[in-house]
Amino acid sequence: xxxxxxxxxxxxxxxxxxxxxxxxxxxxxxxxxxxxxxxxxxxxxxxxxxxxxxxxxxxxxxxxxxxxxxxxxxxxxxxxxxxxxxxxxxxxxxxxxxxxxxxxxxxxxxxxxxxxxxxxxxxxxxxxxxxxxxxxxxxxxxxxxxxxxxxxxxxxxxxxxxxxxxxxxxxxxxxxxxxxxxxxxxxxxxxxxxxxxxxxxxxxxxxxxxxxxxxxxxxxxxxxxxxxxxxxxxxxxxxxxxxxxxxxxxxxxxxxxxxxxxxxxxxx
Ligand SMILES: [Fe+2]
Numbered sequence: 158x159x160x161x162x163x164x165x166x167x168x169x170x171x172x173x174x175x176x177x178x179x180x181x182x183x184x185x186x187x188x189x190x191x192x193x194x195x196x197x198x199x200x201x202x203x204x205x206x207x208x209x210x211x212x213x214x215x216x217x218x219x220x221x222x223x224x225x226x227x228x229x230x231x232x233x234x235x236x237x238x239x240x241x242x243x244x245x246x247x248x249x250x251x252x253x254x255x256x257x258x259x260x261x262x263x264x265x266x267x268x269x270x271x272x273x274x275x276x277x278x279x280x281x282x283x284x285x286x287x288x289x290x291x292x293x294x295x296x297x298x299x300x301x302x303x304x305x306x307x308x309x310x311x312x313x314x315x316x317x318x319x320x321x322x323x324x325x326x327x328x329x330x331x332x333x334x335x336x337x338x339x340x341x342x343x344x345x346x347x348x349x350x351x352x353x354x355x356x357x358x359x360x361x362x363x364x365x366x367x368x369x370x371x372x373x374x375x376x377x378x379x380x381x382x383x384x385x386x387x388x389x390x391x392x393x394x395x396x397x398x399x400x401x402x403x404x405x406x407x408x409x410x411x412x413x414x415x416x417x418x419x420x421x422x423x424x425x
Contacts, residue, residue: 166280167287169220174212179206182265189383189398199249204262206242216276223283234275238267242360276345303339304354310335311363316395330356333368337375343381348397374405382408386416397422 160176185201213235220228220273245260257419318328336358355372358364364372382402389395399420401411 164280166216166219166276166409168216169281171212171216171219171276173384174215175276178205178208178212178268179272179413181208182268185261186325188264189258193247195252195257198260199246202242202246202249202260202264204245206239209211209242209268210239216279223279223284223286225282227277227278227282231275231279234271238271273281276364300350300354303343304357307335307339307354307358308363328366333371333375336364336368336372337379339377341379342374345385345398346394347402348389348394352397360392370405373401377405377407382416386420392420 160172160179164174164175182205185205186203217232217235220231225231232261233291235277242264248255257396313336314323314328314331317323318325323331336355337370340348343351352373355364355369359369361367382399384397385398389398396417397415399413402408403410408416
């Protein structure tokens with residue numbers, strides 16, 4: 158058996174140790190043809206056990222780093238092997254005549270099966286985790302650049318006001334318009350992200366509570382509730398959208414209740 162990229166678990170140190178381990182068990186397997194005396198077999202096994210012990214601790218440290226969900230179970234597999242091989246070494250030391258072919262076969266099979274099957278679970282988990290981290294980093298970048306773009310637009314408006322080229326009312330009106338447009342550009346299926354942006358701007362004193370309300374109202378006024386509800390995919394987004402209309406008294410309680418019931422009916 159030879160190591161190939163599909164065995165990678167996403168950690169260079171552990172991968173190179175797996176290569177080494179596969180190489181070692183291969184050598185041990187071929188040395189069987191030379192009819193090893195128990196001392197030679199013991200020495201070879203001892204070397205592999207020491208190497209494996211060292212390798213297992215590196216692999217376990219990596220599993221901890223990535224928060225591998227089957228860490229405890231995997232550690233048990235490692236400990237079991239160490240115990241089994243340590244018992245074999247003790248038997249050899251006490252002069253027990255063990256079948257070297259069986260011993261080597263046991264060890265070779267264990268290492269290969271473990272690297273091919275069990276360690277692959279670590280690789281799959283690590284790749285999934287890396288993918289999720291990349292996705293959330295990408296999302297964070299998009300959020301930051303969107304917010305930065307709004308801040309730049311608002312700075313530009315502020316500059317016009319400072320130069321006395323527009324009045325304070327113009328500035329406030331354009332500010333509301335800019336942020337209501339941001340919600341529109343994001344679309345109804347990203348309403349939660351848009352509201353998060355507004356809360357962020359509120360926390361940074363870019364807008365005040367009244368302005369937040371004015372922005373949402375300006376956005377909702379240009380939106381068709383029934384049409385919007387049919388376009389929204391997620392039930393959470395549908396309810397948030399509907400609740401916004403109700404919160405700002407743009408629909409009656411009865412209308413709110415009946416539309417909410419319609420949305421909830423789709424859950425069952
Ligand atoms: Fe392992």
